[in-house]
Amino acid sequence: MLGARRLTQHGHFDMIDRVNSDTTKTRTILRPRRLALLGTVAALGVAVLAASPASTPFGVNSLISPAQAAESAATPPGFGDLVSKVKPAVISVRVKIDQDNDKSAMLQQNRMDQDETSPFDQFSRQFGFPGGGMNGMPRQRHQVITGEGSGFFISADGYAVTNNHVVDHAESVQVTMDDGAIYTAKVVGTDPKTDLALIKVDGKKDFPFVKFSDQKPRIGDWVVAVGNPFGLGGTVTAGIVSASGRDIGNGPYDDYIQIDAPINKGNSGGPAFDMNGNVIGVNTAIFSPSGGSVGIGFDIPSSTAKLVVAQLKDKGAVTRGWLGVQVQPVTAEIADSLGLKEARGAIVDNPQDGSPAAKAGIEAGDVITAVNGTAIKDSRDLARTIATLAPGTSVKLDVVHKGDTKTVSLALGELPNERQAKADDGKTQQAPGTPRLGLSLAPASDVQGAGQKGVVVTEVDPQGPAAQRGIQTGDVILNVGGKAVANVGDVRSELAQAKSSGKNSVLLQVKSAEATRFVAVPLA
Incomplete structure (x- = not known):
């Protein structure tokens, strides 16, 4: 043996x-x-x-x-009984896409997969198109290309779930069942933000189908994935749930289940089952330096899929609540500088003009700690929570404002399609530093184009703590420790005040060309 x-x-x-x-x-x-x-x-x-x-x-x-x-x-000696029960409901999805103007979402994704500076460089989508400008080859205009993915029926009358990137901009969609039967399908609706799509096959009322699980899987539970890897047709793999709540940088609502059941290109949109034959997730991405499975795959949770699919079936699109704030996580340094006991919640970098948050009086520097009494872990938790609520919903936010806790009531707006609830990952918040910032500053009013508020960074010591925090020449420091600053003297005074107050760090509000954010600088 x-x-x-x-x-x-x-x-x-x-x-x-x-x-x-x-x-x-x-x-x-x-x-x-x-x-x-x-x-x-x-x-x-x-x-x-x-x-x-x-x-x-x-x-x-x-x-x-x-x-x-x-x-x-x-x-049990194997998964045979489970597979025989669920496999007939899993389909292969074949699409034809007009490559004109490079509009295909998958072709855009392929380009990002080639870009080593992209946050997607290590996450390979499960859908392989021939050509498409890969390996540096030029794309041809008006070329009709084909590709294959996976999906599964969720009702006897022909509704099926797959990934948005499988059917996005498809000219035609064809599904092949486990018994070889081929049908034409139409796209009912798509949701790029969660990468889900709903398609429909007409003409029959007795399609085999599966249901979404009502329970969140435990880490270590068995999982069986069924799909169409590399266009080979119905293929079954098994493994366990490796982790949950994964953020792979795909969007503001990332909350993936990680599994080690092997999935490859072509498995996109296929289901992952628990031992009861219920769908716990929709296969959507893998971590793959080589393009093949290395045992790290990511599934959209059934809890998310159920909500999205219900809206797609009802309206053909998904509407989400909109708070209208740019936020970032509360790090230990930020919590200390604000006098918070725990590093939890989402700190508001900037409320958008005319947004529900701005109208309710939420300001930059406020920390949102709970929504309707439910604690908020970080900025992504806030984005996901608000996104599950319908536009017009009245919510109560627990907010820490300049050291005081208050409750703010407001009605959510509707997230426009072109807007994205933006949540900074805060990765630049962890580098060590000292009160000696390593910056040369000048009043913003003295620098053309810098505005009238704050102080402009005119030079950055590359070895200094400010550079380590991502502060760059041209950035504008608006306030230090919650106090507005207009010159170098104001900055020095607030740094000294923070140190004398026994704080371990001080909070800077920094405006750059991209956005306004908070940077916590540790104090010696």
Whole structure:
């Protein structure tokens, strides 16, 4: 048995490239070499078992207790019953897309996957298009290309779920069932922010379908993924739930389930099942330096999918509540500088003009700690919470304003399609620093184009703490420690005041060309 394991881990494969007759897409198939070692390994396995005829199912009496052996014997031998139940509801989704003007969402994604400076450089979408300008090759205009993904029926009358990036800008959609039956589908609605889409096959009322799970999976629970990897058709893989609440930089509402069941290009939009045959998530992305599965995949949770799909079915689009603030997480340094006991909540960088938040009196520097009495963990938690509420919903926000806690009531607006609830990840907040900022400053009123408020950064010491915090030449410091500053003397005074008050850090409000943010500078 040990020898058999070694063969599985170290066996060699011949690579055979085959070209599909109806596309230019190349598929790589792995074929095991026929090794004479296999017979030797099998004989070795028999010898090991024969040496211990009274062994447990694991072959090691001294390590397995009777209770463990009994539990092992009761373990189901595989996933056959589950797969036979759910596999008929899983479909392959084939699309044709006009490449004109590079409008395809997937082609845009492919370009980002090539860009090493993009936050997506290590996250490979599960959908492979032939050509499309990959590997530096120029794109051809008005070229009709095809691609394949996965999906699954959620009702007997033909509604099915897949990924937005699978069907976005599709000229035609065709689905193939597990029994080989082929149908034409139409796109009912898409939601790019969560990468979900709803499609519909007409003409039948008895399609096999599956349901979304009502329970959040536990880390360590079994998961079975079914889909169409590399266009091969219905393929089943199994693993466990590796983590939850993952943020992969895909959007403001990231809350992915991480699984280790192998998924590859073409699995996009396919389901991941629990042991009851319910869908716990929709496969959408993998972490892959090479483009193939390395056992780290990401699923849109069923809780998110259910809400989005219901709106797509009802209205063909998703509407979300809009608060109208740019926020970032409260780090330990920010919490200390504001006198907060815990580093929780979302600090407001800037309320947007005319937004519900601005009209309700929320200001830059306020910290939102709860929505309708439910604590807010960080900026992304706030974005996701507000997004689940309908426009016009009345909400109560717990806000820390200049050290005092108050409750603000307001009615949410509607998030326009072109707007995105922006949540800074705060990654520049952690570098160590000192009160010596390493900056040369000048009053903003003395610098053309800088405005009339704050002080302009005219020079940055590359080795100083301000540079480590991401402050750059041209940035404008609006306030220090909650006090507006107009010159270098104001800055020095507020730094000294923060230090004498026993604070470990001081908060700077910094305006750059991109946005206004808060930067916490540690004090020695």
